[in-house]
Amino acid sequence: MHELVDIFPSERQKLYNRFSDKLETAFNFNRQFVSFQTNKEEPIYRWFKYKEGFSSGLVRYFLNKFSDKPGKVLDPFAGVGTTLFAGQTLGWESYGIELLPVGIFVMETREALRKINPEKLKKSIGNLWQDINKIENPPTHFNHISITRDAFPDDTEIALNQFLTYCSSIKNKETQTLLRFTAFSILEELSYTRKDGQYLRWDYRSKRDLAGKPFNKGKIYSFEQAMKQKLSQMLADISPQNDSLFDSVGCNGQDQHNINIIEGSCLEELPKIEDGFFNFIVTSPPYCNRYDYTRTYALELVYLGCDNDRVRSLRQELLSCTVENKEKLEYLNQLYTSMGRRATFDKILSTYNSSSAMKEVNSILDELNKLDKLNNNNIPRMVKNYFLELCFAIFEMARVTKSGGYCVMVNDNVRYGGEEIPVDLILSEFAENFGFNIQKIFVLPRGKGNSSQQMGNYGRTEIRKCVYLWQKR
Template sequence: MSLFEKEQRNERKELVLESPVSPSNLMRQNLFEQFRSKIIDNPSLDRKLVSFQANKQSPFYSWFKYREGFSCQLVQYLLQTLMPRSGILLDPFAGGGSALFAARDLGWTTEGIEALPVGIYAMKARIAAEKLNVESFRNSIKQILSEDFSKYYESKHALKHISITNGAFHEDEEKQLVGYISYCNQYIKDENIKLVFLYAGFCILEDISYTRKDGQYLRWDVRSGRSQGKTSFNKGIILSFRQAIESKLSQILNDLAEKPEQMSLFKEEKEENISKKQINILSGSCLEILPTLPESSIDFVLTSPPYANRYDYTRTYALELVYLGYNSEEVKKLRQTMLSCTVENRDKRQYLEEYYRKLNCVEGFHEIEKTFNEQAALQEVLSILDDYRDKGKLNNSNIARLVRNYFYEMCYVIYELARLIKPGGIITMVNDNVRYAGEEIPVDIILSDFAESFGLKVKFIWTLGRGKGNSSQQMGNHGRTELRKCVYVWEKERT
């Protein structure tokens, strides 16, 4: 079952199980009334178009499934509809780079910020793949596949497992994998081919492992020998390293050779575009990087932050992080660097205050705090969640903290985006509303209200329906309705 299907099933389950328990939703009702006319169903957008699923046929996206990615078609739709002339585009939560690459192909200069090394690696590998000479790549594949990888095993390339990845691979297969990495590092001289080869190894980790990605953690196959939950899990066929790498390299080669136009390859005018239009990748947290970027320098922001739904990127991509050399301490540190959206995230308030002071932006810090503290619908939700926590009604007592930290940090992000965007510029954001203990948290309108506090105008909150219900029913029948999934469109008006 795909994550998407699972999400649908969980949501259906929730619809049946939860009863409306809200003591008060007055502030949320008021906020909803304030934005009612902006909340519009957009039939050109649906959930599939917005998610990575629409990329399935595209080369590159099918090499490694970055499940949080959105589709190239969405990027094209938003740019062509909202700003057909090109300029500078920023994605502060760049992920695998769908916004950056699709916009670049439409002639935009793009900048992306990403905290998770997995996304950074995927983007760098894609840039390397675009530069490959297909014939040398083909010859190098022939050569590498004739080798017995275990012969090249070097302990310095051995995976340094962390507790949540220990035993993820059969011993012999891991030896092959490490031998392959060692071979690439020692014998492949062309840096682009080396990166794409190593990326191919990265792309098959889940296929050759006893694990499956499952949002908040890795699920373990019964054959791993790890203890199982209530029901034991069998993921089906587990490929050997050789089967998997052969198939991945041949997929990559076929895509490069047969779908060059979709990779933006080898077409003269496109090549020219590629060298002119840059993709600038900044590695780190946007909470730190955004305040350092110049004011009024961006024409279009197209982004999708993590959702406030407990999804843990550092656990979901633990195998890939270990492959990239991250140890246990580094993974834990990374988890705290990411935008808060799990129950484990601690608050960053003191850190952010000091950081803004260091940058001489203390006024900005105060404005952000004030906006956060005065958002009435948010404060309503937070006090209800605190109360539920104190009464033991939350299935994890840190959910209240998660929601508070999520909005607190998003308040910084939105303040900075409002500062960076040029007059006449547009900010678009894909995000989902969430619900905890029966309380709907209308992320869309709370974040849109932050945006207005920072001088932006809310043009639309486009909802992506499944054809059930409408927005007013959703507010009226609290707790039993579909949660809105939206694309927000905010504008900085010219003065």
């Protein structure tokens, strides 16, 4: 390792020195403030946990502190819409781009919730179980993919099919959405699986042949039990007696704008937006950490009607952050060329290619790969494409932000083969090239912990977890 450091002069160190006066430990931010955990008071987050989200408090903090009046706010990696809904409660016009149907569905449900009358809802689901049980031989609503096959006990899968058939007969759109969401949010409880970091972990009671130590996930609920529990939690939360919760989903907000949801890849959608359209961006892209959203949320994707081809294409369209992602450069070339923006494509690519720190990271990873020092041969490709795609996204984010407007981005640095990749510095360098001034890189007081294996190998250094604040010139 030391030899490599000698061969490659540290461009990362130079970049660190250049931005060192912008790096500031933010003692007023802690991990809870940044992560989804503090959203637990808000109904929709209590009903369906989306661990990849950030906190509403963080969004409100930046919008309030760096703007004197509401305008237009965007999250190009919207997830379940934390930026959009926090902005909405403050009177902002909110826009979000999200690729995965999971986030889109949660946002749509939250919008539906604003229009729902809890008393009417209660009435309309009064006969729910009677009506569901009347449905015989329901059609199959699941096109399972290999990683979800046999995830539910047979009775549960029948009940889910009956339920989805029942839902499709509900005339009121908001009621239908809310009911479909109820079952969506209990899929993990009903199944033999548990979301476990990168993959779904399988319980020993499933039909699958499982290698290794048997895993017992605890109680597996029947459809009726889990639905009844979830419905009563939701009805209690949205009851008008429950003022604070009712307010936090904006049910009472007269002056609030509807949110604007754009389903698709931001690499494709951002270029369609006019220059200077937004006053603020608050966002958190996927991290460069091999996390695959399409595996973690496989049950939910299949429930929402995605089949094998759709899940595969979603996996490829995601910002490259897994070792399976293929390069999108040719696709981007064609996209920009078809829009008559070939010169822009060349400019973005040349900004990427001229980053010395990026070149250093790419060549060190290639070298480590040759020495067989990486866990997977595709890590260099993933890292290269992660930054390349974010270079395009950041160019567009700068373009669509008004002069004087801000971009706030939450992201973690990463480490592969013992080499730290300063995601914060490299992305800030791109941002600077595209018209943002780097105001601050807020570093969370305690960075991400290291796995014990990494600590053993490389010592107890922490990698930064940051919130960047960029202002458009």
